[in-house]
Amino acid sequence: MDTSLLHWTEQGTERSARWHSEAGMPPPKRVVVADDTLNADTAYRLACEGTALLWRGDFQNARQLLQALARRADGKQGKAKPGKGKNKPAKVAASPTEAFHLHRQAQSQRARTLAMLLIPFEPGYTIPLRRAPDVKLACNEAYGRGEDAFVISLRELLGLVGAHEWRKTGVEIPALGARIHPHYGVFSPVRGEYVQLVAETPLPKKTGVAFDIGAGTGVLSAVLARRGVPRVIATEMDRRALSCARDNIHRLDLEEQVEVVETDLFPPGRAPLVVCNPPWVPARPSSSIEHAVFDPDSRMLKGFLAGLKDHLAEGGEGWLILSDLAEHLGLRPREQLLEWIAQAGLVVLGRQDVKPVHPKAGDAEDPLHAARAAEVTSLWRLGAA
Structure with missing residues (x-):
């Protein structure tokens, strides 16, 4: 930030004024004051x-202006005027x-352009603009107490605000028969197929304890607890994810079974079952929420595999939940994973x-x-050699 x-x-x-950017964008060097007269x-162009x-x-x-900027950024404004050079044919990926890198590049440019519309805040998360909504609760949830003025991109x-609504409403998880409530900056478990894999794969015998590595919202810990695992230790390093997982475990009344601890990857000891759903794509994240999707140089994946054997009980299993999207994108071959x-x-x-x-699959x-379209999500059952 x-x-x-x-x-x-x-x-x-x-x-x-203080500049706030969760994506870590530096403050713009050129700023002009704008109002309703700006077309x-x-x-x-600016x-x-x-x-x-x-x-x-x-x-x-x-808000309407931001929507108009988005339409222009997405090329939905029709043909450009002659000589203006707009809407050039997109480069065809070889x-x-x-294709992945071009897509990421385009996303990054779009994000930078749309981030140029700025909103001022007064102390206490008050927006000093006509017809401005009350966003105090949403800001307090995401940022903590707001005691000074700042500027943020709209x-x-x-x-x-959208994350606040997700948090209030929650995401229905059929495997739980309940909702998980993602917090701001914590990836929502909207890809339900991987949750269902954890809900349906037979548990190792005598699974008295399980580790959930990189728990995020805590959804997999909750699934394991509902399946009857007496004790689940969920680990996280991100402060928002720690708070989110603890909140969800409390909402589901699973605190006697699930303990959420702050640690890097593994807790001390061994377990008959160690579960990990690392980020699936080996690329650099461009915002806090993308850390759940992009894993630079597959660091978390390699860290989990390297440490798993030393944290498995005799005869135990490590469950690696991983999409093969990176393989279809040419970012990480299957042979590398097996190696x-x-x-x-x-x-x-x-x-x-x-x-x-x-x-998006369709x-x-x-x-x-x-x-x-070719992507498959897998639960790899791993054991000590």
């Missing part, structure tokens, strides 16, 4: 040039790997596979459609 100062000139006076085309727009107009008009603010398993002194006892059912217009 970047917490440096944003500087701008307003009515001839030099001003500054979308001019706003988009944003593309790296000039931020500090909004002083009506809040709901700012491989799935190049796009990030709307994401925060890491062997190097860790492990053997594959079995594997349960399931096809994803999320909407979206032919998605830039990564071929890889997503």
Whole structure:
């Protein structure tokens, strides 16, 4: 998170405020004050040039302007005027790997452009704009107490408000017959197929204790506890995930079975069952929420495999829940995964596979459609060699 100062000139006076960016974006160097008189085309041109727009107009008009900027960023404004150079034919990727990197590059550019529309906050999470919503509760949940003024991108603010609604409503988990409530910055268990794998795979004999490595929302710990595992130790390093997992375990009245501890990967000791659902794609995350999806150089995956043998009880199993999307994108070959398993002194006892059912798997217009359509999520049952 970047917490440096944003500087701008307003009515001839030099001003500054704390800059807040969960994605770690630095404060924009060029800032102009904008209001309801600014049209979308001019706003988009300024944003593309790296000039931020500090909004002083009506809040709901700012939301509409952001939507207009998004339409332009997505190329939905029709054909460009002759000579303007807009809407050039997209580069055709030579491989799935190049398609992935081009897609990430486009996402990053889109995010930077849309992040140029800024909203001011007064102390106490008050937005000093006409028709501004009350976002105090959502901000307190995400950031803690707000005692000073700051500036944030409207796009990030709307994401925060959306996360607050997710937290209130929760995500229905059929394997639990209950809802899991994700917190801001903690990945939501919307990919239900991997949860179902953990719910249906036969437990090792005499599973009196299980470790859930990198528990996130705590959903897999809850599933194991509901399956009758007497004691589950869930580990996490991220403070928001720790709070989220503890909240969900409390909501489900599973605190006598599940303990959430702050540690890197494994807790002390051994267990008959050690479960891990690491990030599935070996790439660099660009925001806090992406740490649940992208694992640079497969660090967590390799760390889990390297330490698993020393934390398995005799005859125990390690359950690795992993999508093969990275293989279809050319980012990590299957042979590499099998090599890491062997190097860790492990053997594959079995594997349960399931096809994803999320909407992108069937979206032919998605830039990564071929890889997503071929994707399989697997639960690898691993044992000591």
